[in-house]
Amino acid sequence: MTMSQLSDFMLNAKNVYRNLPVSKLVEEAVKRGEGVLLENGALLVNTGKYTGRSPEDKFIVDSETIHDEIWWENNKPFSYRNFHNLLFRIQAYLQNKDVFVFDGYVCADPNFKKPLRVITEYAYQSLFARQLFLRGKIDEDFSPEITVICVPGFKADPKIDKTNSEAFIILDLENKIIIIGGTKYSGEIKKSVFSLLNYIMPGSGVFPMHCSANVDDKNNTALFFGLSGTGKTTLSADPERRLIGDDEHGWSDSGIFNFEGGCYAKCIHLSKEKEPQIYNAIKFGTILENVVFSRENRMPDYDSDFFTENTRAAYPVDYIPDAVIQGVGGHPKQIFFLSADAFGVLPPIAKLTKEQAMFYFIAGYTSKLAGTERGITEPKATFSACFGAPFLPRPPYVYAELLKEKVEKFNTDIYLVNTGWIKGPYGTGERINLNYTRAIIKAALSGLLKDVEYEKDPIFNLMIPKYCPGVPEEILNPKNSWKDKKAYDEYAYKLKNSFTTNASKYNLPAEILK
Incomplete structure (x- = not known):
């Protein structure tokens, strides 16, 4: 135009x-x-019938x-x-x-x-x-x-x-x-x-990416891919690192860069204690969508899902302390694929080969929990190609090839991180302690996982570290943490079959399927 x-x-x-x-x-x-001004300075609007994407x-x-x-x-x-x-x-x-x-x-x-x-x-x-x-x-x-x-x-x-x-x-x-x-x-x-x-x-x-990005004081950049509920925002908000962006980035031969200049954060159950950066960013100039508020004191109630669970806060990235205002960073040293595995069979961390990285990238896996939707009585595998299928005009393999090209060119390590369940599936197991996940991410970022001994999982062919600082060794290999080993195998093969069925839609090369 x-x-x-x-x-x-x-x-x-x-x-x-x-x-x-x-x-x-x-x-x-x-x-x-169009909206009302709250006591904390934010502009609150209600979007009516549509409280999410259509x-x-x-x-x-x-x-x-x-x-x-x-x-x-x-x-x-x-x-x-x-x-x-x-x-x-x-x-x-x-x-x-x-x-x-x-x-x-x-x-x-x-x-x-x-x-x-x-x-x-x-x-x-x-x-x-x-x-x-x-x-x-x-x-x-x-x-x-x-x-x-x-x-x-x-x-x-x-x-x-x-x-x-x-x-x-x-x-x-x-x-x-x-x-x-x-x-x-x-x-x-x-x-x-x-x-x-x-x-x-x-x-x-x-290479356009649906991910968050942060960087340390030596310009070592890390990327976090993950669907809703996997911890992408939480894990990239690291007080020891600076936030580049929380959602959309590009990776060129010069490095990575933010597509945007702001953040669009979920704020259901938001608290100052758990997510102080987002909480403090909600002030004058911030837009809140579909949040319930008190008519008496004009304060938001972040715990209410009266209109929707998809309550949102929109604010510029400079509302986050010490964010990278320029929106650029170096080539990523590490990439993390986050999956909240409710089957409890994926390891807390595994190092991926380039072919595995393409496979898990195209899969874009996490799982829905029993009870979250009508008819779901046990964990359900959920796949969203390239961790963002709704936003992909081109076939997934186009983006996977770009990932492979960049990773090979700039020698990036890629890890699969399970932020979901261990010691059993949802309902019998337990969600992995956030402090353990933070320790895992920290160890990978510092290079401590490069030289440790690894073992291969026979079902998923994943390379699992035998040691990670700050993490109990018995939970690193997920099967070891299950009391019922036969049940572990049943759940693992069930998830593996879901991966295989999903991959069959994309006509992937044999070396990636293998």
């Missing part, structure tokens, strides 16, 4: 508010009834140019004609309405930085964009490469617009335009931009 087309798009808007400061955006949001309403515009590059088993096509018809209807919807515009950037590395424009009808979502993406010098010649248009008040008509419902998230990857409507959940803005970057970055030799 050219600058003139964007000008035409907003031509008949009532007022165009461009790059307002935080205080003015908060003021506008409160004045317009994957069934997300589409990619199909065209001859990109068709063969897209992982269509994971993405739904949308016609170019229907996309433009919907775009014109949005343009008509915005006539004589106030519009908020954020102009900024994504990708902290100057070599890959891309100008971004986010057009919204709500002030709080413009604030969200300002706090989550990168800010920088903006002049009159600013020309966005990526454009997001977010109109929650516009509800699609599936019969007319060919959408799945009133909500829609549609990505035109070819022209780098994203349109979002019918949902007020701000995470759709963040994740649709991430999806677009996952499409365009591999063409520049950059």
